[in-house]
Amino acid sequence: MRTIHVTRTLRLVAALSLLLLAGPASAQDAEDPNTVEARAHFDRGRDLAEQRRFSEAAEAFRRSLDLVDRPVTAFNLTLCYYALERYVEAIEALDRYRAQADIATEGDAYVEAQRMLAHAQRAVAEIHVDVLPVNATVILDGRPIEGEGARVARVNPGSHVIRVEAEGHAPQLIEVEAEPGVTLRRAVQLDSTLLPARLEVSLLERAPGTRILVDGEEVGTTGAAIELEPGEHTVSVLAPDREPVERPVVLEHNQHLRLDLDLGDALPEPRGTIFLEEPVFWGVVGGTLAAIGAGILIGWAIDQANGPTGGSTGVILNPGAMPQGAMATW
Numbered sequence: 001m002r003t004i005h006v007t008r009t010l011r012l013v014a015a016l017s018l019l020l021l022a023g024p025a026s027a028q029d030a031e032d033p034n035t036v037e038a039r040a041h042f043d044r045g046r047d048l049a050e051q052r053r054f055s056e057a058a059e060a061f062r063r064s065l066d067l068v069d070r071p072v073t074a075f076n077l078t079l080c081y082y083a084l085e086r087y088v089e090a091i092e093a094l095d096r097y098r099a100q101a102d103i104a105t106e107g108d109a110y111v112e113a114q115r116m117l118a119h120a121q122r123a124v125a126e127i128h129v130d131v132l133p134v135n136a137t138v139i140l141d142g143r144p145i146e147g148e149g150a151r152v153a154r155v156n157p158g159s160h161v162i163r164v165e166a167e168g169h170a171p172q173l174i175e176v177e178a179e180p181g182v183t184l185r186r187a188v189q190l191d192s193t194l195l196p197a198r199l200e201v202s203l204l205e206r207a208p209g210t211r212i213l214v215d216g217e218e219v220g221t222t223g224a225a226i227e228l229e230p231g232e233h234t235v236s237v238l239a240p241d242r243e244p245v246e247r248p249v250v251l252e253h254n255q256h257l258r259l260d261l262d263l264g265d266a267l268p269e270p271r272g273t274i275f276l277e278e279p280v281f282w283g284v285v286g287g288t289l290a291a292i293g294a295g296i297l298i299g300w301a302i303d304q305a306n307g308p309t310g311g312s313t314g315v316i317l318n319p320g321a322m323p324q325g326a327m328a329t330w
């Protein structure tokens with residue numbers, strides 16, 4: 001029944017459109033290339049609509065409307081969308097028509113527009129999509145829905161596909177079936193694909209008292225396995241009597257990095273060491289003193305054997321026999 005009514009309305013408006021566009025035109029309009037092309041698209045759209053080729057007719061009327069914005073073209077475009085049950089597009093075209101139409105001159109066309117608008121508003125469905133993260137992109141049937149967080153869109157009855165995507169997250173695809181006048185609500189939380197980086201540190205040799213540090217914090221003694229935020233980090237190995245080891249690393253999301261590190265080189269002897277403290281020195285000194293002591297004891301033993309006043313020459317010194325003045329003075 002509705003199809004019959006739409007066909008009758010199409011014939012009425014086609015006649016009205018022909019009358020309006022066939023009326024007197026200024027010389028400027030006749031010479032304007034956009035007007036000439038718009039008229040050609042309009043005529044083609046009218047012919048296609050009479051053949052019930054509404055999808056092609058809608059495209060012709062839309063191209064005509066893009067070139068020259070006239071209410072009669074918007075009305076004919078509305079009729080095609082209405083016949084195709086594309087009520088969302090019909091409402092948009094009707095809003096464009098009603099913004100320019102003169103009720104006094106449009107007559108029956110304006111009344112029909114009001115009737116179609118009321119029916120289309122009851123026929124459309126609404127989809128509410130709440131997304132996390134809030135800046136995710138929501139694409140409905142190939143067209144993005146602007147906004148952040150909650151998104152709302154009017155849709156025609158039937159099947160629809162919603163795609164939600166965001167950088168660093170796994171996308172989600174949702175199929176919904178919209179019924180006339182129904183409001184659908186969907187909540188979508190995307191799973192992050194940006195996992196923390198994982199760092200493993202292993203020591204190729206071990207020593208008591210060794211510490212492994214990452215960014216100055218101790219994380220282990222013989223090895224470590226930790227999760228870190230992406231970015232620059234410093235791995236340090238500190239061991240007694242060894243030079244510190246430092247290794248800068250740059251980590252990214254989802255990266256798994258393993259470091260096999262050696263202990264640092266042995267520290268050099270501290271400068272300014274007192275030589276007398278060395279064991280080798282005392283060994284040498286002890287040996288020398290022992291030799292000297294042995295020599296003294298041997299000499300003493302020989303002296304005892306030769307008598308208290310004698311020497312190896314057997315000459316006995318007599319202090320009383322020394323000539324006067326022979327003693328050296330200071």
